[in-house]
Amino acid sequence: MSLSKVKLIAFDLDGTLLHSVPDLTIGVDAAVQALGYPPITEEQVSHWVGNGVEILLSRAICRSITVSEDLDRDELAKGREVFNKTYAECGHKKSHLYPKVKSTLETLHSKGYKLAVVTNKPSQFVPEILQQQGIEHLFSDVIGGEDFPVRKPDPIALNWLLEKYQLTSDEMLMVGDSKHDIQAAKNANCPSFALTYGYNHGKPISSANPDFVADQLSELLTLLA
16 A cells, blocks of 8 residues: 555554553542542553543443443543543653654654644643643644544544545545554545554554554654655
8 A cells, every 4th residue: 555645644642652651540540549449550551541531431440441331420420520630730741752753743744744633532631742742833633532522433533634634535644553543544444554552452453454553653754755
């Protein structure tokens, strides 16, 4: 598959551009302990993250990737309040960009590619994080988890970008680390570029059948050359 037609690149955030599990763990751990549950670990959070905070908290309460149908929604709402407060207060100080992410984004931007963030992360936290990491100016669009009625793997955000810029599906590339990113790309009929180092519920990202797989984001520059 050729990427010669690509004009816009949509990036997931957590596990793709940003190693965020340490700060997410602080927020989720505070939430579950406030509800009377035992502490959780970064390893557990790394396996549960990717579908938005509500599902992440649900998995933490259930201690499983599979959420029980009997989950108390009022309890979950209380946990979400604690998470939001704690996660905001922690200041995302333990989160950091993966190697060569910033330089790769800068190179792509300088070459004229439109760059967008499409993440399931709560919308309220995304702009501040991008600003802290010094990359907010590189993106023409930033789409968070509450900006549309549904999240990835639904293609609604990707389809919106295609419509906004009047692009065909082969003119947009989705870059991510989880099966939800890859499935969103498939649902939008656009190519996908997957990274091996992120959060995919403990499973190799190759199992999601992306079009390209790489160990570092900088490898994308070679594919687009």
